[in-house]
Amino acid sequence: MANITKISPLAPASFPDLPAIKGARFATVEAGVRYAGRTDVMLAVLDPGTTIAGVFTRSSTRAAPVLDCQTKLGGAPDQSAAILVNSGNANAFTGKHGVASVKAITQAVAQATGTPEGRVFTSSTGVIGEALPHDRVVAKLDALNSSLSETAIEAAAQAIMTTDTFAKGAKASVTIDGQTVNIAGIAKGSGMIAPDMATMLVYVFTDAVYDQGKLQTLVAGLSDKTFNCITVDSDTSTSDSLLMAATGASRVDATGNGDFADALHAVMQDLAHQVVKDGEGATKFVEIAVTGATSDKDAHTHAMAIANSPLVKTAIAGEDPNWGRVVMAVGKSGAPADRDTLSIWFGDVLVADKGWVSPDYVEADAAALMKEQDIKVTVDIGMGDGSATVWTCDLTHGYIEINADYRS
Amino acid sequence: MANITKISPLAPASFPDLPAIKGARFATVEAGVRYAGRTDVMLAVLDPGTTIAGVFTRSSTRAAPVLDCQTKLGGAPDQSAAILVNSGNANAFTGKHGVASVKAITQAVAQATGTPEGRVFTSSTGVIGEALPHDRVVAKLDALNSSLSETAIEAAAQAIMTTDTFAKGAKASVTIDGQTVNIAGIAKGSGMIAPDMATMLVYVFTDAVYDQGKLQTLVAGLSDKTFNCITVDSDTSTSDSLLMAATGASRVDATGNGDFADALHAVMQDLAHQVVKDGEGATKFVEIAVTGATSDKDAHTHAMAIANSPLVKTAIAGEDPNWGRVVMAVGKSGAPADRDTLSIWFGDVLVADKGWVSPDYVEADAAALMKEQDIKVTVDIGMGDGSATVWTCDLTHGYIEINADYRS
Known part of the structure; x- marks a missing residue:
């Protein structure tokens, strides 16, 4: 891997001060998947009741974690959910080994967090075509689970970086019927960015209540206006994933609310622009x-x-x-x-x-x-x-x- | 324009020794269209009886010379024909001025060479969106016409270069019924190369007799296997043109001959490969x-x-x-x-x-x-x-x- 030391000249001055999202907790760890001396795995655990939407790459050579996530969308939101992401290895074009790695990780996450396996979503980003050393991830799950925190979202944004030169976050808050709900999102991506969600991983969280089916429609539509309108080099990744989780912990229902949709659009557009601003070699x-x-x-x-x-x-x-x-x-x-x-x-x-x-x-x-x-x-x-x-x-x-x- | 001094490492050792094509004569001149200190206009004059085929860019913003050539394909081959090409200015996206420039040049070529205007084909290559100073070309027509030579095809290949780092030529000869016919082709192109004939100008000449309609079918089919199968940067020019002229001066009819088709294929593939080998910055x-x-x-x-x-x-x-x-x-x-x-x-x-x-x-x-x-x-x-x-x-x-x- 090239030694990227210079931060993009287009980077924001600093990572935004993201609000804690009630019902969502984060942890990161150095698992040594590929990189040394930095975190490379993040775990998010979401309280029971969280609705989840997702948008994924349309590549015909999609990676195993993407295929697994796609089968899990739409599951009943009554129990907890989890998202585990590793950087350094994309677990893409890894055949049966890739499927086995996803299974090993999702089983281990389910066990460590008490989450049904059908609600465990994973993403992997990094080199294509090399077996994912999933044991290194599995070995860290108890440590991850025991360090979960509502305030570790910035650390999560750092753990998922690959050739990114800065961590990407965006936020918004919306007042609905006199009550405030928060939205916080993180993303990674700097090259292989083009429509169909390129090498981009995006995770957006809100404490609003949102109907799962309608959340899927909203997020898919906003992706078409944001992440599917950016390109760095026309190349499309095998691993792109966007997951949106609405924990409902605020007990404020945002389903169908126009201000909420506008705020979510702004967060997604902000993250999409940050990905372009971290385009490999970008100066404009x-x-x-x-x-x-x-x-x-x-x-x-x-x-x-x-x-x-x-x-x-x-x-x-x-x-x-x-x-x-x-x-x-x-x-x-x-x-x-x-x-x-x-x-x-x-x-x-x-x-x-x-x-x-x-x-x-x-x-x-x-x-x-x-x-x-x-x-x-x-x-x-x-x-x-x-x-x-x-x-x-x-x-x-x-x-x-x-x-x-x-x-x- | 960048100062290109280094010849592509993929260039052939030397320009091939192209055979004279009976019935085709060439001349070049320094007209100062944009460049100084080098030739930038080539004229080819083809004897009466020459059949002509052409393939052009499919860009929806085609340049005026391309649109003009397209209207002229299929004309009766009984009288002489001419091809005039300038480098330095593409006469593209130049509106009414562009159309007027083509008219001025084709009229002047017709007059100087005694060729019907409907048989005068022009191409322009270089910068887009600036008016072509066609007076500079017109002023040189008598000089061009008086210096026509069957052996000046290499000079013609040099005059049409833009960012090319070497002149491109290819040849073949075919024996038909115990008699030899020759094929000689020249090309320019180094960037903005992709299917639909990118910024590429190609002129192929043979002394064989070839039915005009069947020549068009042959050349279009071979273009799909050669020039439409190369790409430097995915970009497509507004000016790409291939013209093939069969003078018939050998009196040997090659229409439908398989060896001739194979030889023409080889010449076109050789030229297409040379264009890629001169791809801007290419090392492989x-x-x-x-x-x-x-x-x-x-x-x-x-x-x-x-x-x-x-x-x-x-x-x-x-x-x-x-x-x-x-x-x-x-x-x-x-x-x-x-x-x-x-x-x-x-x-x-x-x-x-x-x-x-x-x-x-x-x-x-x-x-x-x-x-x-x-x-x-x-x-x-x-x-x-x-x-x-x-x-x-x-x-x-x-x-x-x-x-x-x-x-x-």
Whole structure:
């Protein structure tokens, strides 16, 4: 693994002060799965009554823990639940051994925490194709269970990191009928990020009461607007997982509440943006907004084609307002476009107006904008009402450094 | 534009000694379109009777010269024909100005060479979105026309280069009924290369007689097996064009001849491989062969997903036999795959056998292979009979250097 020592220049100043979520307790440990001298396993135990929703990678080579989680969604929430995550080894493409590792871990977690095995969810992140030394995880379960704490969520965010250069957290609180409910989320992910949930693990907790089926619908819909709208390198992981747990410990029912949905959206968007801001080698945070497409889906297709274009991403790294590459990306996306109705802005600067460079365009204006850390590119297709916004980062030497030397 | 001084380490030792093609004459000139101190315009004039076929980018933001060429295919071959190409400016996304530039150039070529305007084909390659100073080209037409020569094809290959680090040529000869016909082709292209003919210009000439309609079918079919099977960075240009001219000057009819088709295939594949070998920053030439897919189309989808994956390409740059990333790319491709029937070879080394690391695999064997300049990755999906082979290069610091500083 490359030796990542430099924190992303786009990192937030500090990890947020996440609220304790009643009904959710956390613990971490150094199990030595792969890394030495750092925590690499986190356990979350959730009180009986917790409803759980999940969204997972659509890769056809999904890892064993993902397949196991998918079978467990929708179980009755009457008993406790647990989430165990290890970093360093993805337990992906490990055949029968992978399935056996998941079984060994979920059984051990169930036993240590008194949770039914059908309510034990696991994730693994790290190298693909090597057997997970699950005994190292199992050996630590009693220690984990005996150190559970409502305040250890920041430590949990640290334990799940791989090539991440900073731990990721976000929070919100909502007042419903005069009572406050809290939301706290953590995430990991820095490369192999693209729609379908890329190498990203996300865990969001709330003390609100939320109907399990409706929570699943809410979380899936918000994922499409947040985690499925980010890309670092177009690559998609075999292990991406988002789990949302509503403990209900506040006794305040948020089911169907619009303010709660907005707050959860904000938390998920914040975490998604933090993943992009930790994109391998990233020096710029880039928002791509597409309007005027023939449908929202076509707008998303155009936006992702721009966001995934190596030529667009290297131009942004070079602080070059190279709008010709944006035209190229729209042209190759496969969604309908018409060269002569296409307009492009960098920030507020109209660069291309209906198929030709704007008469008022002064390259120095756009070039100055490109020196900012946050870049916004807006494209109007000029054909319809479809729109979409996605987020990405630039493509730099740092990406090559990290990925040409990850495993050797 | 970045200052490219280093020739690709994958370049052939020298430009091939291309045969003169009777009925085809070439000239080049320094027109100062954008570059100084080098030729940047080439003219080819083809004798009456020449049949012409063409394949073009499918980008929805195609450049004006491409749109013009597409309208001209299929014209009667009784009179002479001409091909004019400039480098330095792509005349793409230039609106009405772009159309006017094409008109000005084709009219001037027609006048200077005595060719009907409907048989004058043009291509432009270089920066997008800036007006083509076509007067500079027009001013050189008489000089070009008066210096036409059957032996200037290598000079033509040089005049059309942009970020190319070497001129690209290939040849073949075929004996038909005891008589020899020759094929000679030139190409340019080094980045923005992906299916749909990316930033690639290709011109192939033969002195064989070939029925125009059947030539179009032959060339389109061979493009799908050659130029549409290469990728440097997944980006697709607005200007890609392949033109094939059969002058018929040998009076030998090659229409439907299998040896001729094989020879043309070899020339087109050689040129396609040279484009990959000049991929921006390339240090490795990579063949991806997929077998056992549910169809040839699905095999191609898997192969391109592997070939376009930044994580696979950086692993190859780092000489890391990271087959986990190959699994990841297959998983995200969208074509059917089953983790437990998937096998992967690096060169002849079986790395993964039906969903799990091969028991005989020794990483040192694969690691040694990765140090070679030519890398072959074979993936058997294990589900059907579909197969496909594509070619790409690695993703290195050189790519970032070239593309983060192309236009500023």
